[in-house]
Amino acid sequence: MPVNPPLPHDRGADHMQFDRIIKNGTIVTASDIYRGDIGIVDGRIAAIAANLDGSDDIVDATGLYVMPGGIDSHVHISQPSGDGIVMADDFETGTRSAAMGGNTSILSFCMQEKGDSLRESLKVYHAKADGECHIDVAFHLIVTDPTPAVLGQELPALVEDGYTSIKVFMTYDGLRLRDDEILDTLESARRSGALVMVHCENEDAIRFLIGRHEANGDLAAKFHATTRPIAAEREATHRALSLAEIVDTPIVIVHVSNREAMEEIERARMRGSKVVGETCPQYLMLTADDLDQSEMEGAKFVCSPPPREKASQDACWDGIERGVFDLFSSDHCPFRFDDPAGKLNEKGRKSFRWIPNGIPGVATRLPILFSEGVQKGRIDLCRFVAITATNHAKLYGMYPQKGTIAIGSDADIVLWDPEKKVTITNDLLAQGADYTPFEGLEISGWPIHTMVRGKTVVKDGRLIGEKGYGAYVARERSSLTASQKTVG
Ligand code: DUC
Ligand code: ZN
Ligand code: ZN
Secondary structure: OOOOOOOOOOOOOOOOOOOEEEEEEEEEOOOOEEEEEEEEEOOEEEEEEOOOOOOOOEEEOOOOEEEEOEEEEEEOOOOOOOOOOOOOOOHHHHHHHHHHOOEEEEEEEEEOOOOOOHHHHHHHHHHHHOOOOOOEEEEEEEOOOOOHHHHHHHHHHHHHOOOOEEEEEOOOOOOEOOHHHHHHHHHHHHHHOOEEEEEOOOHHHHHHHHHHHHHHOOOOOOHHHHOOOHHHHHHHHHHHHHHHHHHOOOEEEOOOOOHHHHHHHHHHHHOOOOEEEEEOOHHHHOOHHHHOOOOOHHHHHOOOOOOOOHHHHHHHHHHHHHOOOOEEOOOEOOOOOOOOOOOOOOOOOOOHHHOOOOEOOOOOHHHHHHHHHHOOOOOOHHHHHHHHHHHHHHHOOOOOOOOOOOOOOEOOEEEEEEEEEEEOOHHHOOOOOOOOOOOOOEEEEEEEEEEEOOEEEEEOOEEOOOOOOOOEOOOOOOOOOHHHOOOO
16 A cells, blocks of 8 residues: 655654645545644645644635545546547646646546557657646556557556556547457556556447438437437446456446446446446536537537436436445546537538537536535535545555645645535636536535645636646556556
């Protein structure tokens, strides 16, 4: 189990001087809630006590919750998305918006282009991120070309270097892997201790349905949802879980949208598999009806898997409450709406098939769960912290450096005002997209102060940090795979 490195000894406990003290707040972690002060030295938490003195920089947290900063482990930034389509966020705007929403770290995807090595792909994404970020960033690898060299040599070396998670797709031309390729990838991950995330939708079923819809002239945005039904997600979820069981390695089922997929996860756990479930705000707050609007408005809600019916929303809430889901992530995948490089590209105006898949959400993830989950009594504060920060850090090898409030951890801290009422509008979010799918949603409780390694990035809802402060984070292995890294 990783532990934080010791603090420097040159500041003795008796006469400790702190760079900053957060005073009088209610500290919340994944396990505890208590009143206390936090002393910060060199960007790390050096003391937690009932009453601390010894700093010229006091942050008054009276009446506020002091929580670990959010970690959003499912974020797409600057990812190539098809001919002429451009993501709405680069690392500057994406991390800025993340900070506005109370996040202190994100895990973004580095997509392997077919024919490229993973190292080449990483070079590209590091170049995009270097000097641009407002908060800390790590990368998952999307494996699209699992050659023997990639799986046999590259991936194990990259895991040693701190890239300890990968994603594979069962859908999308050019991204999807066949079952035999998924098995090879899972086996390589088992050997190296990488954690594998899987996008579960049956590509052949989706293509079949797209063909039928096109033949009928059913091309409106709402048909995105009917061509990607629950059965396509459930079947792929079952298959992914079965493949992981055959190889005997843990997996993460990402962006689960409905009860049937949840039940597959629960059944796999009952068989003894190590499975992590993730869901996202869109599956709690949106439905397929949002895609059924005139003037192409529905395109704003096109994402995969698509939002479903009210019963699926209820199921996902149930999954959050009962622990089917360990992770609550945004799946931030932003495209501008009124833009030829975004949702309303020329082909996208004619058929749902060409509307880029994905919605923005890195800034709204935490406020939505706080307001709809904590304030409405569905989950408690500790569970909120667990599924928005601590579990992400543990499962993706960043704990205890990140994801908690503890001696020696990075002072990645967010102050929440539980009384603040906010109506979501896009201009609050400082993102690259020209819309938010949650426009007009009334939120109770807001992250008003975001601190990364002890330094304020957002204060009173205003960005004051500078781009380039955010750093790349090399990771340990996942808490789930660490014990099996020597298997081989
Ligand atoms: N899958 C994702 O994980 N994000 C956005 C789009 C998609 O299909
Ligand atoms: Zn996905
Ligand atoms: Zn995604």
